[in-house]
Amino acid sequence: MSVGNDIAATGLVCHGQVRLNGAIVTGEVNLNDAVLHHPGHDALHAETLSVGTDLRAMRLRAHGRVNVSGARIPRHLNLAHARLRNPGGQALRASSCVIGELWLREAAPIEGVVNLRGSQVDLLHIAPETWPDRVRIDGLSYRRLTPDLPAEQRLPVLEREESGYLPYAYEQLTAAYRIAGDDAAARTVQLAKLRRHRRTLPRYARAWGHLQDITVGYGFRPMRAAGWLLALLLTGATAFALAHPRPLKADEAPDFNPVFYTVDLLLPIADFGQQSAFAPQGWAQWLSYALIVTGWILATTIAAGITRSLSRQ
Structure with a gap:
């Protein structure tokens, strides 16, 4: 007609x-x-x-x-x-x-x-x-x-897609918020996309994803890393202030500083000479191991988040 x-x-x-x-x-x-x-x-x-x-x-x-x-x-x-x-x-x-x-x-x-x-x-x-x-x-x-609504109110609709997880749907919602000038909402949608994608991954990959989410929010919540580092720094500094590690060479060791000793343990790239000069014992030794491992994991996760942030820009 x-x-x-x-x-x-x-x-x-x-x-x-x-x-x-x-x-x-x-x-x-x-x-x-x-x-x-x-x-x-x-x-x-x-x-x-x-x-x-x-x-x-x-x-x-x-x-x-x-x-x-x-x-x-x-x-x-x-x-x-x-x-x-x-x-x-x-x-x-x-x-x-x-x-x-x-x-x-x-x-x-x-x-x-x-x-x-x-x-x-x-x-x-x-x-x-x-x-x-x-x-x-x-x-x-x-x-x-x-x-105009917050991203949190629109994200549940994407979960109702009959085909399951669709990356394009999240990218489209992100683009709409960016056109509107709401970068915070756009980041929220991208974070939700990565969390949704995590549910489709094998168990070991999901564990790594959870770690990135908790620490830095997959790079979309970088201030979380500062919070974790500060909490670990306070824990280590307090513990080592109460239980000074023994010096490896008493005549050559610098004055012990619990804050910088903890920084040496936490940050792989930091070297204030404290870690190489002192050796903790007992429970303090296990704490130092935990701080070293946690520091490496946190540093790797932060690097992954920064890489993802730079790639978005």
Whole structure:
């Protein structure tokens, strides 16, 4: 079907299927306040629909699948205040679409799968509570997200992807926050991506990942390293102040300093001459071993985090 103007069907009530697949409409399609009832099947079948401006479906009530796969909508696909229901199936299929702005503002929580695979959207307006329990967003690209929300509120949606872990989905969300100028949120998303990826790794790799996460947050939380180093420095300095290690050569040994002795143990690149001049005994010796091993691990983890930070920049 080819329509040289608009299709106006506001308030339409249909028991069965509305078919607009392959239609070319030079104006807009207006389905505001429509009620479409076709449970378990396509309530709106509009695959490869091409409109000149908008597909308006504000306050749409659809019991059945809304299928606009492959549609070309240069301005708005407006589903604000809509209620989409198709339990056990797809409630909204908008895969492989090119859409200017997709609006689900103040829509009811969607009952059924949302499929946006491979679609290109300039602006995506959907609140986290509107998304259903299962989504298909592999290959979905968007530039902007509204409303403006912290990353912690949007990350759970990525966990609902039916295909499992998708690195691209995290990269896309990161890019959207960077475009918005929210670098802190972008780092939060990247950290969540690495944590999610860790769950797919073998057990030994997961252990190394946990260590990087706890110490420096995979390089996204570098101040944690300073905190760990300070805590270990205070522990070692206090312990060695109470139990001075014996000098290896009493006539040649410098004055003992518990702080710099601990620094020598912790940092592989540090050499204040304390570690080579004194030898602890008993429990202090085991503490020194622990500080050396911990220092090496921490230094390696910090180096990995710095490398990852530099590669991002």
